[in-house]
Amino acid sequence: MRTTESIAQIATALASAQAEMHNPVKDRVARVKSDKADYTYNYADLSSVLDAVRPPLAKHGIALLQTAEVTPPTVVEGSNGPYRMSQLVMTTRLVHSSGEWIETALSSEVDPDAKIQTLGSAITYLRRYALQAIVGVVAEEDDDGNAAQGTKAATAPRASANGNHAPARRPAGDQQPAHGPAPAAGAAGAAAAKPLTPKQRYEAACEAITERLGSKAGHELIMDVRNKHGGDHATDDQKRLVLEKLEAEAATGLAPTPAGA
Numbered sequence: 001m002r003t004t005e006s007i008a009q010i011a012t013a014l015a016s017a018q019a020e021m022h023n024p025v026k027d028r029v030a031r032v033k034s035d036k037a038d039y040t041y042n043y044a045d046l047s048s049v050l051d052a053v054r055p056p057l058a059k060h061g062i063a064l065l066q067t068a069e070v071t072p073p074t075v076v077e078g079s080n081g082p083y084r085m086s087q088l089v090m091t092t093r094l095v096h097s098s099g100e101w102i103e104t105a106l107s108s109e110v111d112p113d114a115k116i117q118t119l120g121s122a123i124t125y126l127r128r129y130a131l132q133a134i135v136g137v138v139a140e141e142d143d144d145g146n147a148a149q150g151t152k153a154a155t156a157p158r159a160s161a162n163g164n165h166a167p168a169r170r171p172a173g174d175q176q177p178a179h180g181p182a183p184a185a186g187a188a189g190a191a192a193a194k195p196l197t198p199k200q201r202y203e204a205a206c207e208a209i210t211e212r213l214g215s216k217a218g219h220e221l222i223m224d225v226r227n228k229h230g231g232d233h234a235t236d237d238q239k240r241l242v243l244e245k246l247e248a249e250a251a252t253g254l255a256p257t258p259a260g261a
Contacts, residue, residue: 001104002104003100003102004099006100007100007102008100009098009100010062010095010101013060013096014062014094014102017056017057018056018136021052021056023044023137023138024049024052024053025044025048025052026042026044043139045128046124046128048139049128049132049139050131052137053131053137061097062094062095062097063095064093064095066092066093066131068088068089068091068123069088069089069091070086070087070112071088071089074086076224078221078224079220079227080216080219080220081220083220085109085110085112086110087110088107088108088110088122088126089106089107090107090123090126090127090130091103092106092127104130104133107126108125108248108249111213111217198239198240202242204250205247206218209249209250221249222246225242225245225249229241229242229245230242
């Protein structure tokens with residue numbers, strides 16, 4: 001994290017703003033289908049997060065700035081040979097009316113030759129998570145690992161306790177899957193929401209990556225991540241890290257292509 005020399009005023013203002021914030025409403029339900037398993041998870045998209053945090057920030061004199069930068073491609077040596085990669089760096093800055101600011105950066109590897117829709121999806125992904133982290137809100141159930149599993153998915157407004165759907169928010173081009181029917185209620189819905197095992201999550205993430213990048217490039221990326229974190233002799237902590245990184249990489253390819261793109 002980077003800051004101005006003094007953050008006394010922005011710290012006070014941010015504390016006041018956070019006291020008025022609530023976690024974004026998880027009014028989106030993603031239904032993920034793959035050869036391994038079907039399941040659902042609830043989440044709040046980028047527009048929901050912005051709706052939840054911008055009014056309190058503005059009320060207390062804090063502006064939000066987010067900028068993206070793609071580094072020049074570099075050649076990385078993978079387990080099956082060299083491949084090209086870039087870093088997508090998302091900088092998130094909170095600026096107070098006093099001139100004080102707090103800034104963080106979040107980055108992810110991206111394919112420099114990927115379609116612009118894939119890059120846009122990755123940008124939205126990083127914007128949402130960087131924003132949640134810097135203001136201290138949560139917009140997913142448990143963690144975002146669930147958002148990376150499977151290759152076919154649809155989302156719908158989350159059903160409320162009385163059986164009615166929450167009002168749909170405007171589309172925001174988030175990286176989450178496109179809209180679709182809500183999951184069935186009762187036992188069938190509960191079964192669909194059963195968490196996957198770590199092995200199933202790993203297989204689903206690998207499947208999503210290879211479908212997006214192709215078998216060769218996808219396999220190289222997967223093996224490179226594994227080799228960086230212990231390979232076949234990885235500890236349990238290293239295996240968890242591999243899973244998180246593969247799921248994050250898979251999540252960048254879940255966004256639908258915008259109409260007319």
